[in-house]
Amino acid sequence: MSKNKEMLGEEQSGPLMADVAKLAGVAISTVSRALANPGRVNEKTRAKIDAAAKQLGYTPNAMARGLRVGKSNIIMIVLPGSLYYGASQIVPQVLQAINKSLLQSGYTLMIANLARDEASERHILNLAFGGTVRGTIILASKLPELEGRSLANAGLPIVSMLLDMSASGVPSVVTNDREAVRDATADLIRLGHRRFFYLAGPEGNYHDVERFGGVLEAFREGGLPETAVVRSGGKLDYQQGFEIGLQAADDFAALAEKPTAVIATSDDMAISFMSRMKGMGLAVPDDLSIVSFDGSPVCAFCSPPLSTIEQPAEEMGTAAVDMLLEAIEDTDAPSAMRRVIPSRLIVRESMAGRVKSD
Template sequence: MPVEEQSGPLMADVARLAGVAISTVSRALANPGRVNEKTRRKIDAAAKQLGYTPNAMARSLRVGKSNIIMIILPGSLYYGVSQIIPQVLQSINKALIQNDYNLMIANLDRDVESERHILDLAFGGTVRGAIILSSKLPEVDGRSLANASLPIVSLLLDMSDVGLPSVVTNDREAVREVTAHLIRLGHRRFLYLAGPKGNYHDVERYSGVIEALKEAGLSESAVVRSGGNLDYQQGFDIGVQAAGDFADLADKPSAVIATSDDMAISFMSRMQRLGLTIPGDLSIVSFDGSPVCAFCSPPLSTIEQPVEEMGQAAVALLLAAIGRSEQKPKMRNVIRSRFIQRESMTAPT
């Protein structure tokens, strides 16, 4: 007889009301396709009438397999106008549900207690696999997620060098192409709005700018960096700081490359407040592809990250690892971003 560890209505109560055996209720909840439609409807109606909720975690642990996938966030969900993290979560959740898995958000911060909680979930057998978003593996109390014998996929951060299958976009190439486009338009002086110094995304994107300058025969001095001391979550503040840096420059750039939409939007607002026109006095392009960019004034050119495709790819890699696929996974999986040119860019006057 199935055993349940929960309060409230039990599976036996559902079986009694539906007039079926407890084993039939168990089959209907675990695998509806094994029970005929009429019986399944009776069981479903009885469960709803009683307010019965099956303990999915207990059931999965009884058969030695959890159907829960843990998602590890880089920190707070708040990213201003940028919807990259929520969009990725939505894509991952949809793909997992389609494959009969459930998503668990393991943290909303990355302090010591959160790291310890993540590791407890991993080492305790509560989860079947993990996807880590744009951040390093948790390590605390001498334990590391890398040693939890758990399938892990890195998303938005390339950790293929440490043997972790990673799904990323072409940050460097995308920014290099946009910078080259600005150079073709005639721009020769640039302001780069930076993320935190040493951050993977900032390193890749700034490298794209430098490569485009070199290819065009321009020196690195053609670009001025602003920022580097704040996290991407503080993108609006980075844009405001950059506006101050721009005002202090004697030789003003004609084009701005922001590494997030938040930075670009707050920077553009401050420039317009100072009386500058976009793109007449200053061209601006950003990275992320938030939907709000289309509704800025003027509409903001941006590099749109393929968040849905990246989420799906991460889930596919993880499920292949869970299924112990004999095929060796590709360590670095790149899904190209898309440049959307809008009215915030033009040739310099």
């Protein structure tokens, strides 16, 4: 019992490269080379080493390797606040796409959550400055900085998703939210709508600014005054989408003159809003057209099926990885700073022409 460490620890730290070398009858350095760049070692020796490694079940120690070569192959993704976005699936979709692309290139994904507290910022910075990660993808957030350290100075490649930071030198992958909303709004105007209701995301949020901007652009082009739209919300985060929809329904109910078209900035809010509207006896799309944002699959099965602007989550994830790996590998190629992935409107029954006289 005194040497229980020995007893239960047979495979405690597994076979070492030295063990493989001994079994194969070569030097450690030869094993290292055989495993890493097989070209630099005799084929027969390599085969012997491979066999020995397999026989022993040898796995190289990643930390030792990382320490020696000064890099890891872990990529960190920094996610904003809660991962839990109700019906909106963009976070898991993005994670999925990123993880898949990274795996193909031999990298591993680590997730970090950027809450508003110092602890999470510090944690992220430690990961970055402590050499744990090789590069970072940051989703819809500004770069964390605390106590003199900023993610920007960690000496790591960074790619921003959704938030355009190309102006500050961070390569960014973004969608064309503004144009997408402008086009959808223009469609609604063309369908005869003149009074709009806008369900906002958090006030000042980059996406909300862009999206509302798209509405106003369409108004200008269509000759509508800015007063043709009533804004609701702005207090809650996108994560509380269902709640936003409910509050907006109350706001809507209080309106003397009802709008005929609704633009929601997430599927969650559109869904809960529409549910309330039906409860109030309004018919969609006869009384009210609704278009929303995110492209959640569930929209197809709402009643009526909900028009939504699809966020190209997978494509964005893949693009972000491409940009990041490019920055990691071609150390000084001045690649594109900004990549725009188009969102597209999926038209469903919730949007219809304004036939009623009124």
